[in-house]
Amino acid sequence: MTKKIGVFPASGGLGGSIVKHILELVPASNLVFIARHPDKLAEVSAAGATVRKADYDDPSSLHRAFDGIGVLMLISYASFEYEYREKVHKIAIDSARRSGVEHIFYSSLGFGKGLSKETVAYVMKAHIATEAYLDEVAKENKNRFTYTAIREGIYSESFPIYTAWFDPKNPADEITIPHDGSGPGVAWVKRDELGEATAKLIAQYAKNPEAFPYLNKTILLSGARVLTLAETVEILGRIVGKPLRIRQISVDEYTALPQIGDRHTYKGVNLSREWTTAWEGIRRGETAVVDPLLQQILGREPEDFETTVRKLIASN
Numbered sequence: 333m334t335k336k337i338g339v340f341p342a343s344g345g346l347g348g349s350i351v352k353h354i355l356e357l358v359p360a361s362n363l364v365f366i367a368r369h370p371d372k373l374a375e376v377s378a379a380g381a382t383v384r385k386a387d388y389d390d391p392s393s394l395h396r397a398f399d400g401i402g403v404l405m406l407i408s409y410a411s412f413e414y415e416y417r418e419k420v421h422k423i424a425i426d427s428a429r430r431s432g433v434e435h436i437f438y439s440s441l442g443f444g445k446g447l448s449k450e451t452v453a454y455v456m457k458a459h460i461a462t463e464a465y466l467d468e469v470a471k472e473n474k475n476r477f478t479y480t481a482i483r484e485g486i487y488s489e490s491f492p493i494y495t496a497w498f499d500p501k502n503p504a505d506e507i508t509i510p511h512d513g514s515g516p517g518v519a520w521v522k523r524d525e526l527g528e529a530t531a532k533l534i535a536q537y538a539k540n541p542e543a544f545p546y547l548n549k550t551i552l553l554s555g556a557r558v559l560t561l562a563e564t565v566e567i568l569g570r571i572v573g574k575p576l577r578i579r580q581i582s583v584d585e586y587t588a589l590p591q592i593g594d595r596h597t598y599k600g601v602n603l604s605r606e607w608t609t610a611w612e613g614i615r616r617g618e619t620a621v622v623d624p625l626l627q628q629i630l631g632r633e634p635e636d637f638e639t640t641v642r643k644l645i646a647s648n
Contacts, residue, residue: 337354337404338364338401339404340366340404340407340424341368341387341410344410346407346523346526346530349524349526349527349531350530353527357535359380360380363376365381365384366397367384368389370383395427396427403434403437403538404435406424406428406436408440408462412454412607414457414458418465421462429477433477434476434478435479435537436477437479437481437482438466438479439482440459440462440550441459443610443618443619444618447551449463449464452612452613452618454606454610455609463481463550479548481549481550482551482553483553485553485555486518486555487522487523488521488523488641490523491564494610494611496589497592497595503569506578506579507579508579508580508589509580510608511614513561515620516558516614517559517561518614518619519619519621520555520564520637520640521553525626526553528630529553529630552625553626555626555636555637556626556634558622559637561578562578564637570638571645
């Protein structure tokens with residue numbers, strides 16, 4: 333039996349995008365989509381793809397979830413919490429290995445100043461640990477297992493997280509964050525273009541694994557231009573039609589903002605303070621690296637931040 337391509341979780345923003353684009357590149361009969369709610373994948377099931385149920389929050393469900401899969405796209409657990417996130421990533425990787433998966437693509441994140449293993453951003457800690465674990469497993473299973481860690485750049489669509497949950501439909505007069513808006517900034521990138529490029533990489537590997545240039549490597553997919561947070565906020569103001577500015581506040585003041593509340597709470601634990609390390613990472617240039625690889629894979633210039641956000645706001 334020919335081993336198949338798997339995607340887990342095959343839902344959410346990035347996962348849904350990868351599913352959409354991989355279906356354009358690979359016959360549905362050669363695809364396995366694994367998700368917490370498989371009923372939401374009825375359309376791809378009808379098209380001939382295999383659909384299975386598994387859930388990071390039920391680690392036992394990962395046992396045998398990856399059977400028959402040769403290459404797995406493993407999308408990170410949807411929380412920036414560190415310890416549990418790292419734990420379930422390792423469980424998924426171990427389950428995939430027991431099922432005979434030969435190559436894992438892993439969706440890491442574009443903090444860490446390019447490909448550096450050093451970061452001050454709490455949100456990046458589980459990614460660094462997972463990248464290291466994949467490398468460890470590959471070295472222990474030489475010639476039997478490989479990986480590619482893809483540091484997916486900071487989504488343009490995620491701007492609210494970095495602007496104190498700015499709401500374009502009810503815009504505040506100023507953005508209050510623990511950052512003054514100056515450079516370095518963020519190489520914002522459209523999420524669906526990350527999904528498209530990731531799907532193309534998976535298909536490229538599946539077609540000719542031996543010639544794949546990113547075996548046991550970490551790569552970065554970034555936007556084409558860095559915007560400071562001040563420039564980012566200026567663009568948001570232009571889109572909503574009112575002048576906006578950043579007012580820098582302390583970490584303590586940020587964690588006390590009324591709109592923060594449950595936004596950074598994970599299983600009853602408030603991680604607002606941990607989240608503020610993201611701005612320190614931005615301040616240190618961790619998100620300001622532009623890599624040409626995304627453009628090379630897409631074969632076109634990546635969409636700019638303002639275009640993406642204008643479309644996003646208009647569609648909501």
